[in-house]
Amino acid sequence: MRSSSGRFDLDGKTALVTGASRGIGRAIALGLAEAGADVAILARSTAALAEVAKEIEAMGRRAVAYTCDIDDSEQTYQTVAAAITELGQLDVVVNNAGGFEHVGPFLAMTADDWTKILRTNLESVVHVCRAVGGHMTGRGTGSVINVASVGGYNGVPMLSPYAVAKAGVISLTRTLAIEWGAAGVRVNAIAPGWTRTQLTSSFAGNPGLSDGLIQAVPLAVWGEPDDLAGAAVYLASDAARMVTGTSLTVDGGVTAYNTGPAMLDLLQAGRIPV
Numbered sequence: 001m002r003s004s005s006g007r008f009d010l011d012g013k014t015a016l017v018t019g020a021s022r023g024i025g026r027a028i029a030l031g032l033a034e035a036g037a038d039v040a041i042l043a044r045s046t047a048a049l050a051e052v053a054k055e056i057e058a059m060g061r062r063a064v065a066y067t068c069d070i071d072d073s074e075q076t077y078q079t080v081a082a083a084i085t086e087l088g089q090l091d092v093v094v095n096n097a098g099g100f101e102h103v104g105p106f107l108a109m110t111a112d113d114w115t116k117i118l119r120t121n122l123e124s125v126v127h128v129c130r131a132v133g134g135h136m137t138g139r140g141t142g143s144v145i146n147v148a149s150v151g152g153y154n155g156v157p158m159l160s161p162y163a164v165a166k167a168g169v170i171s172l173t174r175t176l177a178i179e180w181g182a183a184g185v186r187v188n189a190i191a192p193g194w195t196r197t198q199l200t201s202s203f204a205g206n207p208g209l210s211d212g213l214i215q216a217v218p219l220a221v222w223g224e225p226d227d228l229a230g231a232a233v234y235l236a237s238d239a240a241r242m243v244t245g246t247s248l249t250v251d252g253g254v255t256a257y258n259t260g261p262a263m264l265d266l267l268q269a270g271r272i273p274v
């Protein structure tokens with residue numbers, strides 16, 4: 001099957017997506033396949049990866065699945081090397097694996113909590129970029145897409161190491177865009193806002209909390225994993241030929257606020273003279 005996405009066409013391209021067993025990574029892997037790419041997928045859950053691989057193959061694309069813990073740098077380097085060998089080349093790499101297990105105030109956190117979140121969300125991106133950078137710059141082409149978060153733009157109470165990690169990902173994205181630009185390799189980030197996945201199920205599943213969070217979203221809805229797929233396909237494609245070092249925000253408008261939603265509430269309640 002050939003894709004008909006025109007300037008967003010990824011026919012003949014190969015991609016690697018980390019954290020593709022579910023959620024945003026799965027949606028991005030399927031989106032890249034739908035646009036024409038063969039896709040290598042990586043995560044710890046072998047059975048879930050096999051299901052995603054089947055979905056990719058059902059679109060007529062090639063899928064290769066790797067069980068890999070991205071917290072383990074050796075496994076990560078070996079897996080990226082295996083994907084390059086298996087697919088022959090990597091044109092697109094999406095660093096999506098990430099998340100957190102605990103939330104809590106800065107002072108309640110252990111040093112191990114801090115290290116674990118930095119390892120999964122920032123160091124993993126460093127290792128994958130180191131593993132693929134020579135390959136891409138050597139070929140003179142490539143697109144690296146780092147899944148950051150709007151939490152990387154601002155402070156995030158109860159999630160300080162996650163916010164630091166995602167800010168680090170955005171910073172690394174800019175630096176690599178500069179270092180690798182002349183070699184034809186583009187490096188961009190995607191910054192999702194609230195998106196309904198396993199990571200956020202305890203937030204989305206709590207009506208009181210969910211309503212409060214969505215009140216701060218101008219589009220007034222939760223994002224779905226598939227909302228990130230189009231952004232990834234765009235950044236992977238030749239349509240984004242001149243786009244590098246940027247962070248594409250997909251957040252329903254959360255970061256458009258300067259004042260927070262309280263100002264809008266006051267305006268609508270007629271409490272601010274206009």
Ligand SMILES: NC(=O)c1ccc[n+]([C@@H]2O[C@H](COP(=O)([O-])OP(=O)(O)OC[C@H]3O[C@@H](n4cnc5c(N)ncnc54)[C@H](OP(=O)(O)O)[C@@H]3O)[C@@H](O)[C@H]2O)c1
Pocket residue numbers: 018019020021022023024025042043044045046048068069070071096097098099120147148149150191192193194195196197198199200
């Ligand atoms: N959902 C949101 O609202 C939101 C907002 C902003 C940014 N993000 C970012 O979007 C990305 C995807 O998150 P999501 O919401 O889709 O979360 P999710 O549903 O929990 O999926 C996380 C994915 O990462 C993989 N992963 C986690 N730790 C891993 C490890 N050590 N080694 C290998 N794979 C690992 C998981 O696979 P296994 O468990 O099978 O290993 C899974 O495929 C993350 O970087 C997250 O920080 C999410």
